[in-house]
Amino acid sequence: MQNFTKEEQKVLRGVHASLGRKYGTSGRYVSFIAAGDREANTRLAKSILKDLKAILEILVPNKSKTFKPQNKENENE
Numbered sequence: 001m002q003n004f005t006k007e008e009q010k011v012l013r014g015v016h017a018s019l020g021r022k023y024g025t026s027g028r029y030v031s032f033i034a035a036g037d038r039e040a041n042t043r044l045a046k047s048i049l050k051d052l053k054a055i056l057e058i059l060v061p062n063k064s065k066t067f068k069p070q071n072k073e074n075e076n077e
Contacts, residue, residue: 003036003049004056011059012052019051 004012010068012034017027032038033048040049 001070003040004052008056008060009034012056015052015055019048022051023048 016030017031020027023030025048026039030040030048030052032044033040038045040046057060069070
């Protein structure tokens with residue numbers, strides 16, 4: 001099962017080693033999870049997958065979401 005598209009994997013390519021260090025595992029293990037070659041069925045793998053998704057959301061924000069500043073003037077709209 002593939003967790004990320006090829007384009008998403010390209011964006012995430014630089015974070016494998018960093019996440020590996022964070023979790024005390026190899027960057028290769030992280031890349032297996034990102035590619036779907038390793039199932040995320042352990043606590044460690046699930047945590048890594050969660051972080052990969054969070055990083056992807058930061059690096060490639062969803063274009064359908066628009067930023068709306070929260071202030072007193074917008075509360076009644």
